[in-house]
Amino acid sequence: MVRTRLDLDRIRTAQRLIDPVFLDSPLYRCEAMEPVLGCAVSIKLETANPVRSFKGRGTEVIASQLAAGNSRAVVCASAGNLGQALAWSARDRGLDVTVVASRFATAAKLDRIRALGAELELVDGDHELARDRAAAIAQHHGIRLLEDSLDLETCEGAATIGLELAELRHQAEHPVVLIALGGGAMATGVGYVLKTLAPKVEIVCVQPAGAPAMTWSWQQRRVVTTDAIDTIADGVAGRRPIPEVLDDLLVVADDAVLVQESSIVTGMRLLLDHAGLVVEPSAALGIAAVLENRDRFAGRHVVTIVCGGNVDQDKYRHWVGL
Template sequence: MREDILLLVKKIFEGSQEARKIVSEHAYTTPVEYSHELSRLTGGKIHLKLENLQKTGSFKIRGALYKVSRLAGSVSGIVTASAGNHAQGVAYASSVFGLPCIVVMPESASITKIEAVKNFGAEVILHGKIYDDSEQKAIEIAEEREYAFIHPFDDPDVISGQGTIAWEMVEQISKIDTVIVPLGGGGLISGISTVMKNLTDSVEIIGVEPENVPKFAESLKLGRIAVTEVKPTIADGLATKRPGKNTFMVVRSLVDEIVTVNEDEIARAIHYLLEKEKVLAEGAGAAGVAALLGNKVDVRGKNVAVVISGGNIDLTAIYKLIIRALANSGKLAVIYGFVPDSPGNLSEVTGIIARHRGNIIDVIHHREDLRAPAWHTALKIVFEVESSQVVEKILAELESRGYRFEKM
């Protein structure tokens, strides 16, 4: 490695050792759970590091605590920019060390996250459509008020704080061959890879980022930091358009592989974790499991640690994701067809669905559908079934009774 990278890695590693005490005093040592089901599916021994159970609901509090602890006593206040987890982490850390805090959030930030930040005593300013607009505003405020600006991922102290996760995993898991880490701006994976590679050179570090925002994959391919188009993603916590200068150096030097996952794979992972593991993860937090379920990494015969980086997800988003996952698995069906607009027909149609153990969720009439034959009405029916094969049986029986329905 080049001398500048060696010095950066040395600083991060030494900082992580110091950060352990600060983090242990003000945050949780999160549990590790062995996943029998994921181990069966993948052929590896899969351990889940549950940072979704951390204070503020994500790992971000670690880096924030260490950074603010280093600033306490030398600054009059803290400013940061974030749409979510980093904002809560910095707001909490500032309250711990008695410093006023301003958080600049994009105008699109959810009410839930805005209120969470305010609950830790921070002042929230909404500015700009995307993070970059908010960051520029935060830097301006920091200069005006002579506050310290904390970058969400490209600060060595922040990276050191995130690295405390690795120290905990080494103590909690007897042997680790591979660590799978969600990859946003790179602060988390930089901290973890620095500590893990210093403790055991043979460990494999794999980063997972969304296909919709593959900034590290593209940057490494080009050999330089590249700006990537940010497309909408369920894993909004990973939606950074470019790597950081420091994180890019660390990732290029210490991370062994980067894989990407698509939106359906992330949604499936969130649903899987909730249904099978009883773990509530946000999109970013589920990225590592998405890579496993999508067969993006080969972990057969390996002891694997997967970081579930956070669990801050809106209830409405959970509902939509569950519906999406059920539909993709064939356990939720939507059919559309036309029936005579006279008594008894709806009852017969729903009776056929019930005989096949279908659980009807919704029935919607569309009398204004001009495609309907005279004296007929259009019906959209949403129902749960055991499998997609059952839907085909229901459609066949409906047709045998003179009702023409199609899957939507």
């Protein structure tokens, strides 16, 4: 069993806390895409739920714990998907949620956070400034600060995806799972479960070249920060990796690769044309990795986690040429 901060028993307990609407997401072969990519492709669809992303798995765990305790208020920084998920999970549990986001975040995500009843505070900067502001709010008001990827609930909630992918261990060939890499909750969570239950599965993390901090950190085995980001994949656009998360990633990831913006856009278009899926850029990172490394994945079984579908429709139409 691999050693990280995560724990398999806690992950199984987390699975019991999560609303079933987020569990057992579709996993299916997408044969229509296979001639284009030159490999067998399966999609793990994490958009078929009320918040259209995998984040609800982690926020369900956190909200359940808060509802059972004395603290009824929580604040987080979010590029959009975490904030939506936390607001959804808190709504029927009587929790007060504050979400801090960049005012340049995807408008559709911000609108949905408001619609779900959370208090939304916008900052004139990127996600890292939002993280700083959320921490200041938590300290000032003495409330729970939810830090995505640092807080184990976010990792172990996401890790339940890995429990659902563990059936891959029964395959004769050695499949590869492609995971979008941002803060690292999904990559470390899914990676931990698969390396524990299905160690022959290859774990490849994928990040935009315009937001490479975590990939560079994985490659150099130390925290590497960047001064700026330049990518349409806002859900994975961080500049300051969390040391504890990097330590976990170093244990479970077999590789971490960077992809170009053009490949992300092409991946979004392929998912639309061949799978009928409207996805946000972060969700197309796995397809982008195959497009840029055809020889590496040729003839293999690739599983890509389509992690989010919250996208600005006008920008989406522009990106995919509609």
